[in-house]
Amino acid sequence: MNKDIDLTKRLKDPKQKDKAFRDLLDLYQERLYWHIRKIVITHDNASDVLQNTFIRVYKGIKNFKEKSTLHTWMYRIAYNESIRYLDKNKINTSVSLEQDNNSYINNLKQDEYFDGNELQMRLHSIISELSEKQQRVFQMKYFDDLSFREISELLDVSENTLKSSYYSVVKTIEEKILAKC
């Protein structure tokens, strides 16, 4: 948290901005990449969205009001850019219809940088069957290691709802994976 405050201060100082931005990239690039990748699925898409995200961060930092942490603010930008990218490219990863489920799996299989085994493919299949909100909660909590408070700010859902949703999803995934073994 203190690191974020110091970084924000340096990013807002024109004399230190460039150096601070490099430090920001070192700290957050990889984490934001994976946050994006799980939404847009393929590596190439994630690379594009990652660049757009950091450009927005660089240009918007002077207007950052610090109502949330720098960490949460950047994740929100990354999340919004990912959704915007999906809408623009009409890649639908929601699971309301079987066709949407197939689209998630098809995009995954077409990705040059996906090399999943049977178990991993099974996990993806189970995740794709969840609702969009459930997918995000599970991915952000389990893989991105965000707190429930941060996820609540990102998805605009109460923490209690998130907690119950998350533990329900985890239980579902475990049951389905074990059932198919």
Add this chain to the structure above:
Amino acid sequence: MKKSKIHKEDISRLHKDRLGMDVPEGFFKKSKEDILNAVIQEEQPRQQVFWLRPLIAYPMAAALVIALAITIFINNNKSDLNNKITDTDDIEFLNRDFSNKDFLVSSLMVSDSEMHDFLDRYIMDEIIVEVDRQEQEIDDLMINSLFVEDSLIDNFIDENLFENVVL
């Protein structure tokens, strides 16, 4: 589905192990450079407008001012010259051809302002003076005529006097 400590620290390895998702070798290093270049390009476009670059804009502005000054200077000199018509070649040209009755052709060779000045001068020098001269001649004639009449009268009187008185 517990994450190991190693996984918590190495997020890429976690995604590789659990989701089968991988990244190209050296991707994050290259991505950092690409992002920094993209940010620099985003910041620079305002300064890249060709006509507004200092190295282009200032010399262009200076050239424009100099061209304008030269134009104004030339125009001023031209109008000054037009007001100083004395013994120019053009006036002599018009003078000669005026008397040779090729005036209309010659007038095409000079500017309108020179023509007006020439005409003003011609009217002053030639016509008005000529009128004065002619008026003087008429006056002289009248005066002369008086003398002639007087002399004729005198002659008549003398003759009549001689005839009538003497004879």
